[in-house]
Amino acid sequence: MLRTSGKELTLSGKNSHPLIRRAISALLLFFLLLFIFFPKQTATALREEKGVKRGFSVFSRDSALFERLMNKCRGECCEKIKELSEKGEADSLLIYILAYVESSFKQYAVSNKGAIGITQIKPDVGKDIAYELKIPFSEELLFDCEYNLKMGVYYFKKMLDTFNDLELAFVAYNMGPTFVLNKLKSGEFISRKYLSRIEKFLEEVRSYEE
Structure with missing residues (x-):
């Protein structure tokens, strides 16, 4: 639970702040894409870096x-x-x-x-x-x-x-x-x-x- 300007913002349910929900959704999408593309991109990147x-x-x-x-x-x-x-x-x-x-x-x-x-x-x-x-x-x-x-x-x-x-x-x-x-x-x-x-x-x- 977060508190700002005397108001409570929960991270779930109907009272969730829209910006927080969007941030969580974006974060989940980022990790999903990272999981899908990790093997190929990591192999190429490491080959170049090393x-x-x-x-x-x-x-x-x-x-x-x-x-x-x-x-x-x-x-x-x-x-x-x-x-x-x-x-x-x-x-x-x-x-x-x-x-x-x-x-x-x-x-x-x-x-x-x-x-x-x-x-x-x-x-x-x-x-x-x-x-x-x-x-x-x-x-x-x-x-x-x-x-x-x-x-x-x-x-x-x-x-x-x-x-x-x-x-x-x-x-x-x-x-x-x-x-x-x-x-x-x-x-x-x-x-x-x-x-x-x-x-x-x-x-x-x-x-x-x-």
């Missing part, structure tokens, strides 16, 4: 590089990558890179952490993606090229949308978004070990048959 090392410029749209990538990739899964690209469902250059660095284009790859298939989807992550995409899920399906690529493309786009940065999207895909957010919040250095594998791979591809 000065995450930049300079990851390997994604030039070099037609010769793209041709060499296609020549280096063999098998059913590589054909599926081409199909996804032709349908406009994925940036084939990024997916070729993701498929190589995660599994070396191996359809039946299984990591020591249980990640499966060409884009190395963990079963628990796969379940969440399947729920969001409203598609069936089983671990066996993760060995299917088209199914696995669909999940990998969806998850990578999600990381890119969250962090709005290719470097952070790749690291978050591999290490998890929580790992990246915690590093950004604490101001800790984010290792470029995973990114250096991509850079090394593209350097090899660029010199391929030159």
Whole structure:
């Protein structure tokens, strides 16, 4: 209860002051908007404030590089990558890179952490993606090229949308978004070990048959 000029102002009920009610409503709206937009905006702001090392410029749209990538990739899964690209469902250059660095284009790859298939989807992550995409899920399906690529493309786009940065999207895909957010919040250095594998791979591809 507030008192001003000898009069009492309550914060609720018919006697509530209009200005106070508006202030409370505005405050509630502010916190609601903050809750909705916090993850994406915070990730971007922290990335800029903490000065995450930049300079990851390997994604030039070099037609010769793209041709060499296609020549280096063999098998059913590589054909599926081409199909996804032709349908406009994925940036084939990024997916070729993701498929190589995660599994070396191996359809039946299984990591020591249980990640499966060409884009190395963990079963628990796969379940969440399947729920969001409203598609069936089983671990066996993760060995299917088209199914696995669909999940990998969806998850990578999600990381890119969250962090709005290719470097952070790749690291978050591999290490998890929580790992990246915690590093950004604490101001800790984010290792470029995973990114250096991509850079090394593209350097090899660029010199391929030159």
